[in-house]
Amino acid sequence: MSQPSAWDQVISTINKHHRFTLGCHLHPDGDAIGSLLALGLSLEKTGKQVEMIVPDGVPATYQFLPGIQRVVQQPTSRPEVVISVDCAERSRLQLPEEIFTGEPLLVNIDHHISNDLFGQVNLVLPDASATGQLIFKLLEKGAYPIDPAIASALYTAIATDTGFFRYSNTTGEVLSMASKLVEEYQISPSQIAERVYEEKSYASIRLLGEVLSTLQISGNRRYSWMYLNQEMIRKYKVEMEEIENYVNYTNSIRGVEVGLFFKEIKPDEVKISWRSKASVDVSRLAAHFGGGGHLRAAGCSMKGSLPAVMEEVLSFLSKYFEEHKDRMDGRR
Ligand SMILES: [Mn+2]
Structure with a gap:
């Protein structure tokens, strides 16, 4: 410094x-x-x-x-x-x-x-x-x-x-x-x-349970995602700060290179948290959608319904992994 x-x-x-x-x-x-x-x-x-x-x-x-x-x-x-x-x-x-x-x-x-x-x-x-x-x-x-x-x-x-x-x-x-x-x-x-x-609210752990039940994996098990919708937010009323670390579950799966967490923070706005292991620079992937951040942790915000945003981002990611298949396979 x-x-x-x-x-x-x-x-x-x-x-x-x-x-x-x-x-x-x-x-x-x-x-x-x-x-x-x-x-x-x-x-x-x-x-x-x-x-x-x-x-x-x-x-x-x-x-x-x-x-x-x-x-x-x-x-x-x-x-x-x-x-x-x-x-x-x-x-x-x-x-x-x-x-x-x-x-x-x-x-x-x-x-x-x-x-x-x-x-x-x-x-x-x-x-x-x-x-x-x-x-x-x-x-x-x-x-x-x-x-x-x-x-x-x-x-x-x-x-x-x-x-x-x-x-x-x-x-x-x-x-x-x-x-x-x-x-x-x-x-x-x-x-x-x-x-x-170890001082999480009861509601935030219950909410985590619901969010984890949306967890999915794709791209030959290279990327994983889950979501939080408005209905869950209304049901549990937890502070956004308590939700921040949920995303780490997506990326903590063995073999997964990129983990995503979609949060429908408003009816027409979705915040996406990106995490990666060292092989993928997620700040560049998030930048594709107007966001940014660090190599292994990034974020972006998108307008649109949750299903539409998820579809757009996941098809982008699917293409990304298809294009980088050889390099990724070499790593395994
Ligand atoms: Mn700081």
Whole structure:
């Protein structure tokens, strides 16, 4: 990671100002919530006035984090500086517009390769495994305080974006950061993993059962898919955040190279999650439908009915596997 001037710019912006509002993207995940909370709590400890805003509320999964009650849905003041964490585009930053009336400085801290540098100050490093990794470095470089609550938030951010240190973005640096958080601040990795993975709602497990019953496999067992329709969403009313990881079942089948999860989020809109093993770059496949993402995890959104969208995407995929048959067979 390079760009030393970006670090200095963020640090001097923080040091020069007093009133901060922090925000993140819609449907925040562990990295977004953990980064927001860690930075917010640390700045508060230095005596800054801080508001951490998540308009749609903190997902139940992350309610266990110490200090999380400081994250609120409505702002009460106008900041001098707005800090966006883990958010790739200005339009996805979930903050009420009135926050920007006094033209506060906008600081953008993120690790998405697609980030369009929408801030006046941008600390955007696509090589970072998690925004939490950038926040940890920032707190160290700026000599801002870290306590056990801040350490828990940082660990949760880093752990969730690396699939609890299983994904290909699990680097030595990420592991040594995690080790440091455990050794110096006595946080408990098993407790955090338990809270994130073993505190699902009853409804979300029942819904998973219905979704799994739609699972299918094709292309000589090279790709697999399942779906969630409006009827299931209405029946179970679970938070979208709890559904995010369902897709991993499709790709966890032996021999399957690409896994798809179709979600009918509105009657005429389907969100598709793509997963792959190392052989197929799903960010390129998702890009064919106007989406994007990473090599092994991508997404796209399409207009149309669920059956029509599934038909279009699956016939594309069928052709793709037909064309790449030789290479795939060679791998087996
Ligand atoms: Mn992230």
